[in-house]
Amino acid sequence: MHLNGILQESPKTLPILQATFGLERESLRVSQKTGRVSQKPHPKTLGSRSFHPYIQTDYSEPQIELITPIGQSTKEALRFLGAITDVAGRSLDDDDYLWPLSMPPQIEEDEIEIAKLDSQFECDYRQHLADVYGKKLQSMSGIHFNMELGKDLVASLFETSHYDSLVDFKNDLHLKLAQNFLRYKFFLTYLFGASPIAEQGFLDSDLKGPVRSLRNSQFGYVNHDDIKVSYQSLEKYISDIEGYVSSGQLIAEKEFYSSVRLRGSKRNRDYLEKGVSYLEFRCFDLNPFDNRGITQETLDIVHLFALSLLWLDKVEDVDQAIQLGKDINEQVALAHPLDKLPKEAPIQDLLQAFRDLAQHFQLNSYYQDLISKIEAAIEDPSLTIGGQLAQHIQNQSLQDFGRKHGLAYKEYAWTAHYALKGYESMELSTQMLLFDVIQKGVNFQILDESDQFLKLWHGDHVEYVKNGNMTSKDNYVIPLAMANKVVTKKILSQAGFPVPAGSEFDDKDSALAYYPIIQKKPIVVKPKSTNFGLGISIFQEAANLEDYEKALDIAFKEDSSLLVEEFVAGTEYRFFVLDGKCEAVLLRVAANVVGDGKHTIAELVALKNQNPLRGRDHRSPLEIINLGDIELLMLDQQGFTPETILADGQKADLRGNSNISTGGDSIDVTDKMDPSYKELAAQMATAMGAWACGVDLIIPDASQPSLKEQANCTCIELNFNPSMYMHTYCHEGPGQAITPKILAKLFPELDD
């Protein structure tokens, strides 16, 4: 049984990079007005801290903690953190923003309110910490990095190791990692240390000048000197901590603040039977140059660093080596940010391990480049985060810097606020729902990203959601019915609702024989199953037999069945009905510009396109208006060119169709629409048996209400999986939030 050289003896094809990651980031809420720590309570929009898995409060009420679920890669973990940061940023009070630095702005003990948690134990624990360490110390913020080696990787290493017990193997493996972490921690402090100063009044006595990382030094949040825990063996580690807890020097095992923690069980002693399963590295200062507090490169360097710790050998006298490592770390932490590493730091051993590891496992150029960057930063301290941050210190303060960056990150959160950062490849409605999911603290997993397939859960309650509103709340056959125009019409009609009169035909003879019935009416002839306007003929006046026959031929080219329906004149509105209630009404208007007597049409289009809601390819709530062939033809028909200067209030249409996807305007008329139509739409969806349903009504005169004896409107379509975002972010009108209602109905217990 040995661990030294274990990686060196592994095949080159070992899945060395396989691992999972989790991040926890603390950050203080700061008031824009006062420039000091916010005195507001934790935002109510963020649901309940009694269960919230992603957004919690750490020590004090204004200290938000952002927690990612486990990611299958550093990329995924960071994406999670980005999204949670995004949600937190948009959930804060208008006056609050997140402080981007580990060290707080100017602060007094009595400004710091202990977090108002439900758990009495957690409150008592925090009061104890205040008594032992003082409240100010607790206001320092940082990032914890959790890492678990991949299952296949551990299994392969176990095989190589000739250990008999997987538990023993995992314990030894993680203990070795922890030991070496403490020996080489100085490396992380050097590269990523970013707490160079404390604002005036924070420390009892001022520092002489900026340092690399106050937080990773003796001034940081550490146990008192008398707490000395051995890492020589797991048994020793456990019994040392247990000793301090039973003597009362620590209130609980978790009060042992090592910069590396063994993880996987709540009680240390359980590791002996169950094995350590992962490690938590707790030493990272917030990187103020990134809105998330940490970068992709940092994560991957830490990952490589952890693997290099495994590559390096164990030493005989572990505790002595760790003490040496701690001394070096203290030197590095308190050195000037532009100082190089001290000579006694065993950096070459570590760099060699990086290089050997990369060579042995043939890591790709990304990792080779990372190692080069590390080497460069070792040579040139100005390339470290601390080195860069030092340039921003003014009058021994980073208050202005922190404010400027913190506000910029908040502004960034509100940029393209209809999207969820990092998830822009998903549909807007799904992004919006995920925002709500994170905000309210529902657990989620993206089961299939390109398929918009989510798993949501709260306690034992699991819900699957596809495309934002395809859920367990609808039964299977109803959306299938809505997907079929003929079936939908029959069901609505049998329930007594107004639909266009008409009939379906599978052959031309029967369709021709129907002519007597429609010969005096305005009609639409359309293929049964196409949706893109192909093969449709509209006769706003009654059709003669010849034209009718032509229309049949055209429609039969597209489908083997066609519909002949009464043509209904009027304005089309989309009613969004959820669970029997109409939640939104939208009017869609074809792409257009309205003149001001000064600008050309081309200029008006450009001006309209400046709306930040307009983008391309359904990635934004509204689409950019093009000036392509169709639009130019449309202008021409109105006697316009792009150079035409429209009179004030004069309108030019750029499209004949009112689709949002071709630059149309969405107008939220929910509050203006007569309630009788909303009620009618809701009744239609209910008659259909639909939970989430888009009801398209043609209303000839919306100023007249719908009456029981006369609906005054016609339903031309019911839509399953109706678009939600278009009701929320509109060209005109207040907009209606729908995804929060979906979530609240899926998880009504959240409101309890």
Place this chain on the structure above:
Amino acid sequence: MHLNGILQESPKTLPILQATFGLERESLRVSQKTGRVSQKPHPKTLGSRSFHPYIQTDYSEPQIELITPIGQSTKEALRFLGAITDVAGRSLDDDDYLWPLSMPPQIEEDEIEIAKLDSQFECDYRQHLADVYGKKLQSMSGIHFNMELGKDLVASLFETSHYDSLVDFKNDLHLKLAQNFLRYKFFLTYLFGASPIAEQGFLDSDLKGPVRSLRNSQFGYVNHDDIKVSYQSLEKYISDIEGYVSSGQLIAEKEFYSSVRLRGSKRNRDYLEKGVSYLEFRCFDLNPFDNRGITQETLDIVHLFALSLLWLDKVEDVDQAIQLGKDINEQVALAHPLDKLPKEAPIQDLLQAFRDLAQHFQLNSYYQDLISKIEAAIEDPSLTIGGQLAQHIQNQSLQDFGRKHGLAYKEYAWTAHYALKGYESMELSTQMLLFDVIQKGVNFQILDESDQFLKLWHGDHVEYVKNGNMTSKDNYVIPLAMANKVVTKKILSQAGFPVPAGSEFDDKDSALAYYPIIQKKPIVVKPKSTNFGLGISIFQEAANLEDYEKALDIAFKEDSSLLVEEFVAGTEYRFFVLDGKCEAVLLRVAANVVGDGKHTIAELVALKNQNPLRGRDHRSPLEIINLGDIELLMLDQQGFTPETILADGQKADLRGNSNISTGGDSIDVTDKMDPSYKELAAQMATAMGAWACGVDLIIPDASQPSLKEQANCTCIELNFNPSMYMHTYCHEGPGQAITPKILAKLFPELDD
């Protein structure tokens, strides 16, 4: 206000043929063994007569009544009747069959048991009829033809008529139709009369020779002579009948047995306020040359006849004209089947009306041909049904003829018994479900035939069904999850079920980086979303890196995502799980033949294809085995040609894939499969949340049970909308009926 000439004055484009139709057909159950009326009770398989809308008993227990729902055309009505006939034929006791003639086989009063209905009123009514008319008379069977003129047609006529009240108009219109019907009824008796003789002992005294229609003569089922109802006006008609009821000469209004009935309200007097809405023609003898008792041509002739009655003028003295018509009808009914119409029959008036109608409304060649056929049959009585039937009379009896045709029709019902006659264009599973629906008496409407979309209802309880098992019982998102392989695997795996280990990749680099993890394992590389075997590579031994890379390229050509999965060896079984219970297990074996030492492979294939379950294009439970290129190649690889004579028991494979659609064998192993696997499959479907689910398990050794600690199998796929017919009609094994279970679960109240 006038009705004469109303059609003549209508525009040629009037939708003259618009109408709806319903049919009721009576038929006696007869015992094959005894040749006499069956003494068995109404079949239990046919559900409850207390609500059955399609299959009832008429007067006596063995007199089945088949009732169609309303059809939008004669074609649809006849198709309904064919299907109900099909279901009834296959629901009878083995010894019973349906008597194809209106006149019963030899029968005695005491053989006839009054129908055992739940309703005491119905039983008392039948006892009253027995007392008044005798039981034998009640054993005559016939067809009632219900017809309602189309809504647009009636509306147009109403407009032409200048009537003020639609109710008055409809009443006058239908009264005129009824009057003219009685005047010209002889026409129908002549063409369709088919009750030429009574078997010995039926009549008190024997007839001299065969006649056209005993049933439509004084010997038929008519009121006593003292019942005389005037058709002069609706008010007179109603009060006459009411008078007989209050005097006790009729027990109820429905005991007035006119060959035409006004319909639309239960009580005659209601017509005055609500209007007559349709007519019932009750005079049709069973046509023994058609298994349904009536042909398409007959229906369309009756339709034309009814329209001609409208074309013809009203007469002044209605009751006198009707009496004349009745006299002529009696002559025609009691004439020899080969006699021509009597001179006094006003047939030319009627034929002229047919012709004028067809010309005025430019009816197409089908109707022109019908009129020619009518004219020919008027000229030549041997072309009438009665004329043809007369040739089959032997020894003044039609017993042998009736038996022969009745048994042939029963055999026909059992031909292609997996299908529902008339509905063969629909999917087999839907046909099977429709069979059950009709058998158990659930109301149905086909909302969209090509989309397999059904509406089923019983009382107020409505269920929609698509493709046989897509229903309200599944929730929307679960089938969507099953449609996605990655999502399915994740859900099953998170619930602790065995699925092939593997991962999904969107780019080649990540997939290559995965190689270390699978380098020693048998694997499958497949595109994420295709289902047709395209782009799949299987490595039963571990793949080298080069081959692995090739496989990635191949899969990425088909899809932008691929799966790399552990290859699982073993036999694949399909488990059909419904509502948490495994109902069937199927083994599918690739197309093959097994030798007998005598026949060539080509001959063995031909023999195997003789199985009536084999057909083409999924219209049969099994497919014809082809001897195409793929099969020849497969034979060649085994060293065979189509001319090879296989040794006894020697097997030749004709396909590499086990799909039923390429001639594979379906083997029902439900009873043989170890219950542990059935339980596991059921648990998987339940964990998924699926109601109807096909679970595909690979089992390396089915003789070993599945254990809690070791599943001994792997789930490779869950299927929504799983095929049902393939479990029911199998190449081998007893087969499991599934659609009746679907229906019973949709309508549990049917069992109450």
